[in-house]
């Protein structure tokens with residue numbers, strides 16, 4: 696939401712997608728998600744810039760190996776800096792900009808995108824997490840108008856903690872959309 700408030704054009708594009716594929720006569724539901732690739736791209740792009748586990752979780756190498764020219768002995772604890780990989784300018788064009796479009800029609804993200812880790816110990820909850828976050832975001836966009844509290848952009852600085860919490864909690868203005876009030880009143 697913070698990124699969307701700072702990029703109203705992206706928010707508008709996401710709303711257009713929901714309007715086009717879901718409309719105003721019913722609430723968005725899980726089965727709509729495959730038809731909402733831009734919403735999914737917003738989730739992907741957010742997790743690229745702000746991965747919830749920036750260093751993933753510690754792994755232990757099960758055998759001697761070489762990673763990027765470094766010899767890693769068996770039994771070494773290895774931390775993968777997904778945050779740095781996600782912002783590497785040799786892997787991403789304009790890496791610090793919030794551009795959900797970069798994930799549209801991208802079939803394979805390769806080894807440079809790993810908000811849920813990778814391989815055998817990849818997060819088993821990633822499908823559930825993507826659906827829950829995508830559906831929550833789509834619902835917030837479908838049902839409410841969102842605005843910043845002032846001219847100033849929402850601060851995106853990171854607080855302390857392993858999961859990169861926001862430094863300051865988000866404060867925003869939101870109101871139910873007139874067009875959706877007939878559905879919201881029945882909830």
Ligand code: HEM
Pocket residue numbers: 746747748751752810811812813815816817818819820821823824825828
């Ligand atoms: C946006 C939400 C989530 C993010 C960003 C996330 C991210 C991650 C990451 C980075 C790992 C470590 C992968 C590695 O070893 O390198 C992990 C592991 C794990 N996650 Fe998630 N996760 C999310 C939601 C969930 C949910 C909803 C569940 C369960 C329903 C879940 C269950 C697990 C479990 C059990 C592991 C340990 C897997 C293993 O070590 O074999 N996660 N997650």
